[in-house]
Amino acid sequence: MSGLDDHDCSPGFVRVAASFTACRKTDSPALEHAMAAANETLCGIPRDQVTVYRHLFFPRRRGACGECRERAVGAPTEPGPQERLYHRVKTAVPGCLREELLAALRSGADVRLWVNGPTEQVIRHYAQLDRIVEGAEAIEAVVRGDGGRLGLARVVHGAREFVVFLPEDGAPLVTAQR
Ligand SMILES: [Zn+2]
Numbered sequence: 001m002s003g004l005d006d007h008d009c010s011p012g013f014v015r016v017a018a019s020f021t022a023c024r025k026t027d028s029p030a031l032e033h034a035m036a037a038a039n040e041t042l043c044g045i046p047r048d049q050v051t052v053y054r055h056l057f058f059p060r061r062r063g064a065c066g067e068c069r070e071r072a073v074g075a076p077t078e079p080g081p082q083e084r085l086y087h088r089v090k091t092a093v094p095g096c097l098r099e100e101l102l103a104a105l106r107s108g109a110d111v112r113l114w115v116n117g118p119t120e121q122v123i124r125h126y127a128q129l130d131r132i133v134e135g136a137e138a139i140e141a142v143v144r145g146d147g148g149r150l151g152l153a154r155v156v157h158g159a160r161e162f163v164v165f166l167p168e169d170g171a172p173l174v175t176a177q178r
Helices: 067-076 081-089 097-104 117-127 136-144
Strands: 021-023 032-035 052-058 110-118 132-134 147-157 162-166 172-178
Touching: 021 097, 032 052, 032 067, 032 097, 081 097, 081 110, 081 162, 097 162, 110 117, 117 136, 117 147, 117 162, 132 136, 136 162, 136 172
Parallel strands: none
Antiparallel strands: 021 032, 021 052, 110 147, 132 172, 147 162, 162 172
């Protein structure tokens, strides 16, 4: 397993350790295993033989399966939220706000919140539309839109606060809030 060449596509971003959901063999639950994306644990137990937990697999915790531990620790790191959001925002309509946000994400801005849900609820609970000072016109269509799902990310960088609207079937829209 090699993760060495994972690093060259987006220099500057901090990668995060790969994470796995914890599970135990249903009929012999002594050890905790790591559920892989494929339908089995990292050590090869099929999914239908395990009970999956809501917490993550911690390789260093006592009672962790040795083979899962070794493979989890050796797994390639993954893009953090800054890098994942950066690649989404790059597809937004070009503009000053977009450039400013891309630069902020490159320098490690805090992705404080990133939610997905039904558009109406995401806007009601997370958008804080009355605080938007830049980019409000761009999101009017999303706010008035006919449902669907919406992602919303709140990014704080110094005194700047950005809110990115990520419609499921359109380009991201960047706004700034006071
Ligand atoms: Zn295991």
